[in-house]
Amino acid sequence: MKTSSLKLIALSIGLAFSLGAAAAETMSKDDYKAGETKIAADYKAARAACGAKADNQNDICVAEAKGKERVALAELEASYKPSRKAHYEVQVAKAEAAGAVARERCDDMAGNAKDVCVKEAKAAETSAKAYAMAQMKTSAATATGNEKAAEARSDAKGKVAEARKDAASDKREAQYTVDKEKCGSLAGTAKAQCMDQARANMGK
Template identity: 60%
Template sequence: MNKLNITINAIALAAGLVFSAGAMAQTMSKNDYKAGQNKISADYKAAKTACASSAGNAKDICMAQATGNEKTAKAELEASYKPSPKTRYEAREAKADADYGVAKERCDDAAGNAKDVCLKQAKAAQVSAKADAKAQMKTTDAKMTANEKSADAHKDAAADKSDAEYAVAKEKCDTQAGAAKDNCLMEAKARFSK
């Protein structure tokens, strides 16, 4: 069983390293995405095969880990391929669900009240992880909205300043007459893009 856990953890670590490198780049080609999908499938098949040598609840735990790792890896791949607050949230949610699935299987080794407590703890951990993921997504959305509003405010302020300076330049042109005034107005319009 320990050998099996080491194999599964090694696969999960390798997948995690692949996807964290993709997350750092923030862009992924379609070919890299397809290669990632193929690697996830191969890793899942290898983990599933490794689980075949186990029996009983140990096999159930192993399969829950393999399935959870696959779903988490797919969600992380999607978040790397199409980075957004929503895809990062979905990756965190997939991880919470995967952890819950494994924890729930581990609870089957207990009985009575100990099993009930174990299941409640597993559910509480899942709810907590999902709540944290949702809070992170909402915080990111709020920051993006605030940044957009800030950019709009700066743009509006720049436009107001430009209009005010243009009004001053036009007023200065009023002291001139004829062609000089026309040239002055043309220069003011050009300088302030009016």
């Protein structure tokens, strides 16, 4: 597979994970069932069309029909129950579908040319699946990192707030001690009023 093709696969897989992992839309069960019915009908029609072809062209046609069906089912599942794993399965389905068709096309060749063709097809499929796995792990790690960072920030804010609360309490306690000491120089009603004010300032 050419380098440009590999880059396109990488970009498409990366986009699928960046958008897929954040997908918020949900599909109803009825829509899901309708999707399954449509996919089955499309596959049946595609297989029927293959009947007009012969030999390896028929095999290629069947492989394409099966591949489209599998990819469509994987995409339907990812839409119904969005997750990183579901979108990873879509990329795997695409890689395996493309690989199956590519290997069937190799049957039009012979000898070493066919062997090379098959190895290239398998290598392209393996690379696409490996990239999809790497993207899924990266996406998961990034999300986990963000969650931990958010937790750390939240925890830090909580600790800062608690520290400020403790500091304010210590400050009031210190001021209360000072006020009590000042009241000590008074007597009678004046002292009582002074202590009442000190306690009020302290929040007691």
